[in-house]
Amino acid sequence: MKVLITGGYGFIGSHIADRFHKEGHDVVIIDNLSTGKREHVTFKHKNYQLSIDDPKCEEVYRSNKFDIVVHMAAQVSVTDSILHPARDAEANVSGLINMLNLSRSFNVSKFIYASSAAVYGVQQHMPIKEDAECSPLSPYGMSKLVGERYAGKWTEWYGLDTLGFRFSNVYGPRQSVIGEGGVITTFLNRALAGQDIVIHGDGSQTRDFIYVEDVADVIYRASLSQVTGVYNVSTGTECSVKELVDYVQELQPVKNITYGSSRIGDIDRSVLSNERVQNDLDWAPLYSIAEGLQRTFSYFQREQAAAESAATKVQRASSGLRAYKSLLKQVQPFGENLLAFGLTAWLTLNGDIGVGTAIDVKFFYITIMGILYGNKQAIVAVMLSIGLYIFERLEEGNEFISLLYIPDFFFQIAIYLFIGLVVGYSIERKNNQIEQQQVKIAELEDKYEFLNGVYHDVREVKEELQLRILNAGDSYGKIYSITKELESLEPEKVFTATVNVVKSIMSAPFVCIYTVNRDASYLRLVASSGTSGAATANSLKVSDHAYISTVIHDRQMFINKQLIDNAPLMCAPIYDKGTVSAVVMIDGLPFEKFSLYHQNLFKTTVDLVTSALSKSFAYIQATEDRRYIEGTPLLRDEVFQEIVASKRLAFKEHHTPYLILRSSGDHVDHIRETSRAIAAMLRETDYIGRHADGHVLVLLSGTSREDVESVMERFARRGISLTLVEEDQ
Template sequence: MRVLITGGYGFIGSHVADRYFKEGYDVFILDDLSTGNKEHIKFKHKSYIVSVEDKKCEEIFRSYHFDVVIHLAAQVSVMKSILDPKRDTEINAVGLVNILSLSHKYKVGKFIFASSAAVYGANEQLPLQETNRCNPISPYGMSKWLGESYCEKWRELYSYESVVFRFSNVYGPRQGNTGEGGVISTFLERITEGKYLDIYGDGEQTRDFIYVGDVADAIYRTSNSNLSGIYNLSTNSEISINELVGLMEELHGETEVAYTAAKEGDIQRSSLSNEKVVNDLDWSPMFSMKRGLEQTYEWIKDKKTKQTSEKTVTSSKKAPSLFKQFQPYIENVLVFSVIAWLTLANQVSVLNIVDFALFYILIIGVIYGNRQSIIAVCLSIGLLIFEKILEGRELISLTYDTSFLLQVALFLSIGLIVGYSIERKNNLLKEQKSKLEEHEDRYSFLSDMHAEMREVKKELQLRVLNTGDGLGKIHYLLKELDTLDPERIYLNSIDVLQKMMKVKKVSIYKFSNDNASYKLVADSGSFKSSATLKVEDDYVQQIANKKSIFVNKTLLPNAPLMAACLSNGEEKIALITIDDLEFEHISLYHENLFKIITELIEAALVRALHFQSLSEQEHFLAQSPVLKESVFQKILQTKREAYTKFQIPYLLLEGMINEETFIHDVTEISKEIDETDYIGESNEHHLLVLLANTSKQAGEQLVSRLSEKGIVLKLVEGEL
């Protein structure tokens, strides 16, 4: 089984991931690492470094069918939510809606959302129960309450059940210093460092602390239960900060405590009732406060030991050396010093100095850009002035010396032009580099997804082959569908269904762009199929609206024996129908076999169409529906094979390309042909039109209609 944990590299998420891995689940983690740490997870898992509100999340859900999704990713700092409520809402509200919507869309069995006791606000009706009024006092609490509302609305609108846990103050190993639970990790950190503890107020304020291991246990149990709704997750007990310090001193020894003024708005007492979850889930916390503190204390001591051993290595990897930062200035001054020395030693004349200075400004500007070129200009002008003074000229006389002013203007113009040009070039390079990195990131993401899909496919192949069952033939099916060409998938699907199902008639219909019909794209050719299925037809509606396969048990007239609608989420792609199945093969076994095959065809087709949409620009001539020659020839070859194997008819029309009327001709041709037909170019500067499932008579009629519009095409291949 597969579990997706958002925020899985975080404090709570990593413990939840550990628990599911130990129970034999395939663990997938989605985290943007804003607070998480990859070092928390030591076992083999699938990792996606993506924010929960990112559109890339759909790629992950589309590629895997998760059994459980646990949404822990959140902005958890109350102070940050006050300082930046917009970002808090983006992560905690928008991110939740994205993951919740995808979980519903891709039929995730169990969705678990981590809420917080912060939704109750300053409520003094202790212990707080799920029915108590919510009145959050911070944007963080508001966003969590809003998240709970979304989960409830998804149940009302879409009948999608979820479980919401309102955590009390969670503590344990791997915790940072944020949130109320962070009090324990903060205090233990200071104690191990020999520092005093700051306590706000008199220390008698209470909190309901729960160990992270108990939280992970409750979440795991929930994923294997029928639980739904809102639950507190707590120990149903209170402990004061003074009592907490006393337990810590038992572990470490006496420590100094400093009491300061209480924080404004700080809640004096907090405790959540866990009666509902104890009764409904048959769960109870296993870790006492003392045992939980011992576990956390030992982890912090181990962490301090590791940090001490790594301190030397870390200190050697600090900021880049000062030399690299000042290298352009140093080299600029060195080159200028050579020119100045030649000048002051009377090695070159003033005229040559001008030549040398221009060359110096040009080189520095080209190498280092605008800033260094301006410095070079200033230094060169200074050197020129100094030379004039050595000749006995006065500074005031230089202001009306046209020769001097011309030289200064020359220095400035060269420096500014070269500096600006190089700076502009560098900015363009940075912009292109940024775009390249963005595309590389997208490519890397898709490449990783593809690699993981291939791993899953290989694993599935091995499992199927090792069963010893007749379904080992699915290995052959997977090989046939291992392509990114939709036309090839349509063709191979017919072959696969005929061989696997031992059925004579197979038809595949593609959903039209006008959403009004299904167009025939492939057919076994055993006997004539309808070229179009209308969406409003009763049996077509039954097939398209069924979540599983359609079986014609009521013997509807004109309906196929079995059919399946292929879709990408809510978007319909195609319809597969089979007929003329031998009587002994009309069984539940063959129904299940048909379901498995069509699901694999659907997965292959979704992947191929997604790849096609990403690489669409590479397939067509610029700003036209005309396929490039290499792409068109692949489709043509597929049609030829379909004709050879199944006698599926096709026609190839050819005509000369008229440069002046090219766009008009292509537009008119596009209006006349179906969306299952193609327009392409040939290396002989010819325009090609490929008509699928078209008779010679229909082709001749098309040629005639186009001829009336001044477009001359002739039939060159097909039913001649």
């Protein structure tokens, strides 16, 4: 299963990513890293640094084909939503709508998103249930409530399965101090730093704190369910801020506790009912507040110790380097300008190329400074050149006042100014154009890198699929040939082929198939691949095995997660016309294959078998008058021989036992009466045929040589004498 997690580098999102990865699923993350950190997710995965409202998200969907989307990206600060409501709505509403639209367009199976207890506002009745009237007190709560309405409409209008969770106050490792749940992080960090803890209000206000791994667990369970709508996720337990401080003090002594004014948007009490999510998803929180705080405290202890050892060195080195680079960047143009001016002054005063000569080097100096550095340094060069020009005139014996009366004095200064302004402005304008072009080039390069990354992702997936196909050529051939076997219209052949199908696809050493009798009280073995532990039973009484009752009466696949003795690892029903007609069991799987993936694979395989058996049952019913000798329960010779051949093949391949008995002492003229008497004593999986000499043949499925004497005695009590013709040896 391929899962997209938006905000996957964030506090909750990274824990959800870890959970899906541990369960063997492919994880893709979209995160703009505004609050998340890449180091939160350490396993190999695909990632895209994007905002959730970025148009590039469409390319991500197009190239990945997601099964599940878990939308965790959001603005989570109540205070920030009050200060910047438009920014809050853009993140929590516009971004959600974009993800909903893309999930609908690209056929995502399920869309799970984060809501909040903030939608409820102030409530009188505790714990708060999902049907309580919502009256949010902040723009954050409003945006979350609006998001729920949008998700509900996408389900109603477009059929997209959406599931929202109203989280109570989530806490745990990797959490920042932003958001309501951040109070625990704030308290723990301040306690570790030896700082005062500040309580907003009198400390009697309560919250429902839930550990982040419990949240990740409920989201993972939800991804495998058919549940939709909106649910609370909480512990259902109130904890006051004062009680929280007491828990913290048990972990780390607190220097001092001070009380401040209540924050805008805070409520006095909050505890959510989790009864509905417990019933519908079979989920319950594992961690108490004490256990969760202990795990969180240990995490922050490790983080603080590592940060303190590295931060000091890095900060000193980086701050000094930054200051040096900043100063160098500011001083360098002036330094080079002064150096060029010094050369210009030396050439002017000592090289006879100053005023009154054919070449005035100051023109070149101003022009070069303007070209190199633009308008600012060009003006500095003009001022220095004017100063040098005045100095030249004074050296010639002119008085400063007399310079004002020289006609070409102002003309020369005007030329310097003109050259400086024209060159400086032209270069400045050109530089601005170049910067704009560089910005456009950077944007195009960014887009190219993004699309190139998508292209390589697609190529990687394609090459991986090709490699799998090449390496699995034999498996595909086997599945194809077995599927051809399932096309038979004879149930016995289908049963035998089913064992091959399940054994090959599941790599299960032990596979057996039982048929269900008319009143669903017994199971009869019709095919097996061997024995598991004790010998595979020929018949099973339904009432003696709870897991069989679950499969037959509740019509649910049984997974032996508790590893119950004398029960298979997996068991699934086969249907015919809406009723359970047979049961497939597998056992002996390696531990690493006892996973959700193999459970789904088993269900798919059984569905394939069910389809094949339905066709054969329908064929038998349609041709029943041609299968039996008219007026008798005797199968026609060719039909009986075909079934016998199937039994022989099943024994040859899987050692599935069977017996063939022949009636003796009856006259051919009374064969009808004999066959009816025998048929009344047989099971649904047994058959009656006719011997070449005209006597009745009885085929007993799943019956071994050890049972033959008891079988003959049972028939003898009814006046029917049978002899063994063929057995499982």
